[in-house]
Amino acid sequence: MTDTVRDAAFPVARPRRLRRGPAMRRLVAETRVLPENLVLPVFVKEGITERVPISSMPGQFQHTRDSLRAAALEAAEAGVGGLMLFGIPGHKDERGSAADDPDGIVQAALRDLAAEVGDDLVVMADLCLCEYTDHGHCGPLMADGHVDNDLTLERYASVAAAQAQAGAAVVAPSGMMDGQVAAIRAGLDRSGHTGVPILAYAAKYASVFYGPFREAAEGAPRFGDRSGYQQDPANAREALREVALDVAEGADMVMVKPGLAYLDIIAKVADSSPVPVSAYQVSGEYAMIEAAAQRGWLDRERAIVETLTSYRRAGAEQILTYWATEAAHLLR
Numbered sequence: 001m002t003d004t005v006r007d008a009a010f011p012v013a014r015p016r017r018l019r020r021g022p023a024m025r026r027l028v029a030e031t032r033v034l035p036e037n038l039v040l041p042v043f044v045k046e047g048i049t050e051r052v053p054i055s056s057m058p059g060q061f062q063h064t065r066d067s068l069r070a071a072a073l074e075a076a077e078a079g080v081g082g083l084m085l086f087g088i089p090g091h092k093d094e095r096g097s098a099a100d101d102p103d104g105i106v107q108a109a110l111r112d113l114a115a116e117v118g119d120d121l122v123v124m125a126d127l128c129l130c131e132y133t134d135h136g137h138c139g140p141l142m143a144d145g146h147v148d149n150d151l152t153l154e155r156y157a158s159v160a161a162a163q164a165q166a167g168a169a170v171v172a173p174s175g176m177m178d179g180q181v182a183a184i185r186a187g188l189d190r191s192g193h194t195g196v197p198i199l200a201y202a203a204k205y206a207s208v209f210y211g212p213f214r215e216a217a218e219g220a221p222r223f224g225d226r227s228g229y230q231q232d233p234a235n236a237r238e239a240l241r242e243v244a245l246d247v248a249e250g251a252d253m254v255m256v257k258p259g260l261a262y263l264d265i266i267a268k269v270a271d272s273s274p275v276p277v278s279a280y281q282v283s284g285e286y287a288m289i290e291a292a293a294q295r296g297w298l299d300r301e302r303a304i305v306e307t308l309t310s311y312r313r314a315g316a317e318q319i320l321t322y323w324a325t326e327a328a329h330l331l332r
């Protein structure tokens, strides 16, 4: 009788035993984010002579070709795994002509990066047209204002070939057009780039958290929004379908984006994906934490490490984050 009472009051199972000090906690930690898991998104802009701070993303810049090289070197020295390059051209038009111009800003910057850090980190090129079109949508438009899916595929195939030719080690289509991975694979293979993998932004949601990015990349749609091609935040099953289609079309890696509001999607995709799973900690996630930290409402460094750990715990193997270089130092 007394034993039963004792058992109830003093439990035998005591999970706290394994939390008794930093050494014990380190020993039993299940999840570690490594610097080489991190990918740094970077912006390069044509026609500027000094890097331009992005006001809604404190600490981030629109780079010149020179300041980009410096940022890439810093990332490489910190042990970051890769870069994701976005370009902002001097001239925009209906079809986004600058995106596959061999002398366009992205191609020039890719050549710089391949030469400067190409052996030390994986230089990836974001493949979309929204930074290059004058209307800000991710492909040329039809008369009714919707993006012309199949015409866009032809454009993406050409952009992929130009990026690979300029030295991109990976191309990463982010436009959410149907059939984009197959079209890009064909474009790469036709142009002799059979060895260049595709990281597909497979499950990309129409998210408010891209807000600051649109200032950074100057790619906000002039009218309407992207709900006609990006996914509805209400849907999970659709994400698995998108991933399955992209894998069937030849995606070598798949991405979920954003991450923090979609950790369930990362976990589901990681459970079933036959290829590596990446996730993108997007501009709005960065801005939220930076803003709260500026006000003294959050411990910035702990917030960075905790959110990155949650991505990894959910199953993401590569994490795109604007904190990549700094986090690589924090995680050492």
Ligand code: PBG
Pocket (backbone or CB within 6 Å): 126, 128, 130, 138, 174, 175, 209, 210, 211, 212, 213, 214, 226, 281, 282, 283, 284
């Ligand atoms: C372009 C693209 C976007 C982001 C990455 N690629 C914006 C969008 O789809 O509107 C967002 C990244 C971020 O918010 O950090 N297709």
